[in-house]
Amino acid sequence: MPRPAIAPPKLSRPAPEGRVLRNVEVDCVDCPIRHRAVCARCDAAELARLEEIKYYRSYEAGRPIAFAGDEMGFVASVVRGVATISQTMADGRKQMVGLLLPSDFVGRPGRAATPYDVTAVSDVTLCCFRRKPFEALMAQTPHLAERLLDMSLDELDAAREWMLVLGRKTAREKIASLLAIVARREATLSLAALRGGLAIDLPLTREAMADYLGLTLETVSRQISALRRDGIIVLEGTRRIRVPDIRALLAETGDDMDGGLVA
Amino acid sequence: MPRPAIAPPKLSRPAPEGRVLRNVEVDCVDCPIRHRAVCARCDAAELARLEEIKYYRSYEAGRPIAFAGDEMGFVASVVRGVATISQTMADGRKQMVGLLLPSDFVGRPGRAATPYDVTAVSDVTLCCFRRKPFEALMAQTPHLAERLLDMSLDELDAAREWMLVLGRKTAREKIASLLAIVARREATLSLAALRGGLAIDLPLTREAMADYLGLTLETVSRQISALRRDGIIVLEGTRRIRVPDIRALLAETGDDMDGGLVA
DNA sequence: CGATTCCTTGAGACAGCTCAATTTCGGTGG
């Protein structure tokens, strides 16, 4: 990984005030992420207390949600959309360190300042809780703390799996791994899609994928083309990818193939 | 990252029964990691309940503590020594995904099987708790769950910082980053060492460092030699490294230098 | 339908890898 000669001057900082505040009033009971978010294990009473301090906030695709070092006054659950967590070095090298999908938790109780940039990739809606009341509630609500612990441990596992991808996999394996991860998630959502192949709709630009995989965008593009040439994937437009045979894709990840996606 | 032509046949599996069980009876009150481990926030009563279910277990340097896929009947705190958490691919490529130092927590409440290999690097002593009683205790002891959440979030941050190292840093920066991390820890332990330079005693072989950094051991060796030639570090034997000027080392990590180690 | 952004592809450069000797270190027994 060579260091770039010159720092790319990508320091444009779109005004954080560009966010759109849509006044979506959703009852927790009807919430699409009710059973997977941090509130998943809360009972009706606990939910009511959460409901008191919650509010929604939306961000357009491409907008920053927070910059590294910013004080965030709230923690939140992602309700809709995709956001990224990333780190940037002084000379512009960038590494995504997390992908925030619906039901994922944003922010850290007990710390005001984020150490990472958080950016909306698609249009994003957050279910926000002001930090202090949330922390207070967490102290009284074991269900909340338990669930957050579980989610954090899952994220730690995901981060560690990603360390293997970043440290030891080839460019082709990295691409395949990324697609496999997204494919796996799509597959659990629409189990029917297994025969006939499954379509991945991933909202990331080639550059974003490169930042996730520790590659350059050119290498990402080349490897995607190579996987296409080899019949592993089929492009349907530039952001939509169809996977005719998931096993073939998984075989390209370098992992043991007994991941249990297809029995 | 090219894939190796042949899987290195390093599948020797030293008998896990080789462990030495030293019967160290330590009162929690006298425990060296009392204030930093998972039990840090427990009061006397809670500590007493933990004391009932705890037992010590020791491993010699180089011994496995667990293999990926193993069922671990216990969770534990590292009391003394250094252990590594790593993943290995089918063809032998290996990536360390965590370093376990005294006070770090091993295992995951709620999951019996480890997804990782855990290996004692130096002689290691663990303070173990059988899984079930520990989980039960955690449900009743918010202090325990809170502390574990905090520790997990710290580990998640560390993992994410490491993702930047793996994905975007040059070989030289990777080495410098590893040394800086260890140096930083040494520095907090012995603040006096700041002038006159500080000595790092890191118990890792070149190969282990390579597995941590996503490099080959030859590259690790070459970069260490280069840092030595450039006067950034001084070797005192092969495992002991002296850092005459910490700022110079930090400057080599590629990070912003205002890490606050030296004001 | 022009402008902008995103994507693809090529040619050459180079960082880090592979393969292959040595050399040094750390321990162990004479």
Next chain:
DNA sequence: CCACCGAAATTGAGCTGTCTCAAGGAATCG
């Protein structure tokens, strides 16, 4: 204390996967 041994570390020479730089081509949006 020294000689010896195996393991670990160093160093060299050449190779290759990925990066850099550069030029078009496709998609998207006002």
